[in-house]
Amino acid sequence: MGTARHMVTGGRRPGQDGEARRTAHRTDRTRGAWGHAVVIGAGFTGLLAARVLSARFARVTVVERDRLPPGTTHRSGLPQGRHPHGLLARGADIVEELFPGIRGDLAARGAPVFDFGSGFATRLPHGWAPRATVGVEAQSFDLTALESALCDRVRALPQVRFRDGFAVEGLELSADRRRAVAVLGRGRGCDDPDRAPVRIGADLVVDAGGRTSRLPAWLAAAGLPRPEERRVASPLVYSSRMYELPEGEAPEWLVSFEMTFPPLVSRGGAAITVDGTHRLVSLVAPAGQLPPPRDDAALREFAGSLRNPHFADVMTHSRPTTPAYRCPVGGNHWIRYHRLRRCPDRLLVLGDAFCAFNPVYGQGLTVAALQARLLGRLLAGAAAPAGIARRFQRHAARIVLFPWLTATAADQGWSAAPPPPVARCVRRFLDTVMRRAPENPVLYAHFVRVQNMLVSPLVLLRPSLLRHLLRRTPRAGGEARAG
Ligand SMILES: Cc1cc2nc3c(=O)[nH]c(=O)nc-3n(C[C@H](O)[C@H](O)[C@H](O)COP(=O)(O)OP(=O)(O)OC[C@H]3O[C@@H](n4cnc5c(N)ncnc54)[C@H](O)[C@@H]3O)c2cc1C
Structure with a gap:
């Protein structure tokens, strides 16, 4: 790698990261490991990403703007932590796969x-x-209980270290802007009085910065195309x-x-x-x-x-x-990194930073878990980190497609404008399922499996279920109180 680098941030040139200096001489402890991965954000997605990255990288640094409080204390970077969350069955299975015994840990916490x-x-x-x-x-x-349990597990991984109270403010790209080589940022705490800019070198950068991710602006500042965004x-x-x-x-x-x-x-x-x-x-x-x-x-x-x-x-x-x-709720957005013709390699985006949904169907965490699992599989099957980012974004776009259609089809109802044809079809289909479900436990049981992402929504189009959907009944019979 040449010394001329493309800095995607304003301000003076960052100094050498003290910790990076201290650890630079260390050789990879994991034979064949790929060096250093940096994850932006210690939310649910960042924690899962750190877990899968730790299987291939000798070092994984999770940088988090907030100071991470002990236990289940709330923090400002996680405003949704005050609100009810459901982790769909598919997401829970993946979390259990990545952190065996976590379900039991949470059960032990009540x-x-x-x-x-x-x-x-x-x-x-x-x-x-x-x-x-x-x-x-x-x-x-409680989401904070889940994240605290995950954080404990990730902290215990020898390859991973947390750098909290540190805000990433930009990226450094290689001179040809073809790959990410570092994140640039600064500490936010009182133990960092001069708040000197710091560079953290990386062989792979993962943006799990949530809805407030500034990556599109950082790419634009580097003279690269800004990704197209869909918003509902x-x-x-x-x-x-x-x-x-x-x-x-x-x-x-x-x-x-x-x-x-x-x-x-x-x-x-x-x-x-x-x-x-x-x-x-x-x-x-x-x-x-x-x-x-x-x-x-x-x-x-x-x-x-x-x-x-x-x-x-x-x-x-x-x-x-x-x-x-x-x-x-924050609406729905999908930043279409997979469509970018020029996106730096060694840079990938997961979770809400990539695609965020109205939580009406409780999909955000599970979609992030599916993306972490995908990343784990791509890492396991690759000989080197080069090229993974593009493959990841392409496959991740497939993961978000159905959840995006269901969340946004529901939200088209807020707008007086006629919905696009696909959204109109999905809405009508959802409406029919929900109209029939109260009177039909078989249909509802299948809907629950679809809703929990355990099976494809196409299951509902099987002739045996379509029969239930197409049957005309005078009125849904579920008006009685739940009991
Ligand atoms: C009210 C509400 C209810 C919801 N209910 C559900 C539900 O029932 N089920 C469900 O699955 N989903 C639900 N969601 C969605 C779910 O909360 C999100 O999908 C999920 O928390 C996203 O996790 P994340 O790690 O991608 O992002 P976040 O949780 O936002 O984490 C991003 C982290 O990155 C840090 N960060 C950001 N920028 C920087 C930077 N520049 N430098 C350093 N650190 C940075 C932030 O401080 C934060 O800690 C709900 C959302 C809301 C708002």
């Missing part, structure tokens, strides 16, 4: 494991989903609060959900039992319709206006243990 059909009380747009066992295992937990807006906002269950109360449900499906259903909610004693309850609506977080009475009244009574029940009968926190 996260219940249950059947998706019987543990969930789900209010679909046209009625209640059947409450019958479907053979799909679910586990509910969602006006939804979550307002969430933790409650303590009344002592001795045996929960009738472990997760309760009222799905939004605009324009038919524009308000909803989600509540999850995070351990034997607490529930995290969230109300979801367009920003202007949700009362302010401090207005308890108005929030309870809002909850009482929903068709799912469980949120109001918890809010009325349980003691809140936190304030209410608001968070915008």
